[in-house]
Amino acid sequence: MSLNNFTDDGTGSEDVAWDAVAFQKLPGKPRHQIVSMGDSFSSGEGASDGNADYFPETNYRNTSDSSTRNACHRSYKAWPRQAAAPGYTSAIGELEDLYNPNMDHHLIACSGARTHNVLNTPQTNSGELPQIKQGYLDQNTTLVTMSIGGNDSLFASVIQKCLVGIATGNCKGAVLESSFVKDEPVGKYAAFIGQPFETAVPGLMQNVVRPEILKTIQAIHAKAPKAKIELMGYPRLISGGGACLRTLGFGLTESSTTWLTSVADVLALQMRNAVVDAQNAGIDARFTDPRDHFLNKGVCGSPETIHGIVKTLTDSDDPAVDWPFLRSYGLSAQSFHPKITGARLYANALEGSLSGWGL
Numbered sequence: 001m002s003l004n005n006f007t008d009d010g011t012g013s014e015d016v017a018w019d020a021v022a023f024q025k026l027p028g029k030p031r032h033q034i035v036s037m038g039d040s041f042s043s044g045e046g047a048s049d050g051n052a053d054y055f056p057e058t059n060y061r062n063t064s065d066s067s068t069r070n071a072c073h074r075s076y077k078a079w080p081r082q083a084a085a086p087g088y089t090s091a092i093g094e095l096e097d098l099y100n101p102n103m104d105h106h107l108i109a110c111s112g113a114r115t116h117n118v119l120n121t122p123q124t125n126s127g128e129l130p131q132i133k134q135g136y137l138d139q140n141t142t143l144v145t146m147s148i149g150g151n152d153s154l155f156a157s158v159i160q161k162c163l164v165g166i167a168t169g170n171c172k173g174a175v176l177e178s179s180f181v182k183d184e185p186v187g188k189y190a191a192f193i194g195q196p197f198e199t200a201v202p203g204l205m206q207n208v209v210r211p212e213i214l215k216t217i218q219a220i221h222a223k224a225p226k227a228k229i230e231l232m233g234y235p236r237l238i239s240g241g242g243a244c245l246r247t248l249g250f251g252l253t254e255s256s257t258t259w260l261t262s263v264a265d266v267l268a269l270q271m272r273n274a275v276v277d278a279q280n281a282g283i284d285a286r287f288t289d290p291r292d293h294f295l296n297k298g299v300c301g302s303p304e305t306i307h308g309i310v311k312t313l314t315d316s317d318d319p320a321v322d323w324p325f326l327r328s329y330g331l332s333a334q335s336f337h338p339k340i341t342g343a344r345l346y347a348n349a350l351e352g353s354l355s356g357w358g359l
Contacts, residue, residue: 008129031102032359034092035136035224036080037118038146041234041346042109044075046307046337051314053077053340058110058126061316071125071316071333072110079232079338079346080107080145086359091347106136111333112322114151115212116185119219124183125321132219141224143359145350147232148216149274152209153267154180154189158201159237159336160325162256163245170255172198198259202266209267213274221283228357229285231275232350235294236264237336239301244308264291288353293345305342310334 036042048054055074062068081093085103095103108131110123117123118131157180162171174197181189188208192200217229242257268289275287299308310332320327
């Protein structure tokens, strides 16, 4: 074992120091060696009372230096931590925090992650290495949990475009513009630029997102060949026709809400198909669909377990970067993400999926 103060994701501009390092021998190999990967829905974006529940190292920003920011927003209340470990009544996060010798858990999901941020590209909102290259996956990993594909489906751009219009008509007729994908890999969405959302979004979910998710699952399997891989889906975000998102004739129309619900169902189908593709290749993977758990409990629902528009900013929020088409509104990244109660619904879905899987 050797240690140094040079990091692969560093620029040489910050000190890395320690005064002591200790190693404690475990009584044996932990029963559960879990890595929780993916995007904001896995990291716990929104599952925090303001700053209170975020790991502080994933919620900071130097306003005078845009490169000094980490907005991964990993929460102590994220669903991978709230779920009970197989064979235990205690939550994964609780066992982790108590240094239980049978639990080795690493939450490395990061808000804003796309498939390429898992595979090969550092994230601009954190500077962290691609998740698969952070060193947590190996032959001892027993379980990988992950939500991924929502950002690849251009969720943030689509919801922003649907919100800014006059509350008439349907945003499915909006055109997918090149400005929506300016920070994405060259050519990834080229076939869909200029198309209306109605055809572009379902099309890219099938022809871009599904194969990218499969590639991600295959890469994880190559690093952790004995791990079971759990792909978690996304809820239908908005309930009640989106009535609470319409004010003074502006905002989300009921017909736009219906269309957004329909594309959430398309994404769930393509995520399931990606897992079936992985299973057919011999990978022990499962897809968990949380939509029923969130039925009538999305934004505008009762109880509302997903944040609507949140304007109280956390320490690392940067609305001009995170919500560029709504920058004048000053939205927090917590907007349109599960609350702590929503993360609990996700945990319920995970517990049901893990049951009987041999963990």
